[in-house]
Amino acid sequence: MLYIENSYLKQFNGSIIKANENKIILNKTIFFAKSGGQPGDIGTLHINGKNINIIDTIKDSENNIIHILENDSELKVGDEVKGEIDWGKRYKHMRMHSALHILCSVIPYGVTGGQIGYDKSRLDFDLKDNQINKDEIQKNINILMEKEHRIDYQWITLEELDRQPELVRTMSVKPPRITGKIRLVKIGDIDLQPCGGTHVKNTNEIGNIIIQKIENKGKKNRRISIILN
Ligand SMILES: [Zn+2]
Secondary structure: OHHHHOOOOOEEEEEEEEEEOOEEEEOOOOOOOOEOOEOOOOEEEEEOOEEEEEEEEEEOOOOOEEEEEOOOOOOOOOOEEEEEEOHHHHHHHHHHHHHHHHHHHHOOOEEEEEEOOOOOEEEEEEOOOOOOOHHHHHHHHHHHHOOOOEEEEEEEEHHHHHHOHHHOOEOOOOOOOEOOEEEEEEEOOOEEEEOOOOOOOEHHHOOOEEEEEEEEOOOOEEEEEEEEO
16 A cells, blocks of 8 residues: 555555456555545556546455456456546545544544545534634634644554544544554644544645535534535
C-alpha cells in the first residue's frame, strides 16, 4: 500500500499476483481501497500494451486491495503493470478528507458516521443533549484555517492506542490495524487521531471549508455537510 507511505504518488509499476475475472491484486499499488468513508480510487492500468480502466478499488476480508476492472480480461499472474490513478479525483478526496479532520476538531462529540465525496462530504455526530450552531462552527473553522498547519503521521502500537482510547473519535469505524501498528494523523496542534485515509501535507492545500448544512438525523444525531472552494 504505497499510498500509506506517500499519498502524492500518481503513477507506479508493479505486477499481478492474483487475477480472477474482473478483479486483480497487485504486488504493490497506489490505488486507495474504499474504507473509512473514503471512496476507492479509479484510474488506468497499462498491461501488455493495453489500457485497462479501473472503476473501483476495494478491500477483501483478508485486507487485500482488489482493483475492479471495467471488463473481464485475460490477465495472468506475473504480468507487468504500469498504473496511474485519476489524480484530480483523488486529490479532491485528500482535501475533503483533511477538511473532515478539521471539522471533527471543532465539534467535541462522538462521530457516528461519515462520507467523503467529490462535491461534498459529511460527518454525523452524536450530540447527546448538547446544541451546535452553524455560524459558530464556521467561525471556529475559519480561525483554525487562518494558520497553515502541517499534516504529519506517527505510528503507535495497539497497546499504546488501548491506553489512550480518547484518541479514537469515530464510534462506528474501527481504525485500521496494519501489522500490529496504528497510524496516527496529526494536524498541527489541532487534531490527532488514528486514520488510514489519504490527506494533504498542509492545511493550506484544503482551501475554504464551508458548512453547507446541518441536518437532524434522529433526536441526538446531527449530519454536518461541507463543501470546499
Ligand atoms: Zn483521515
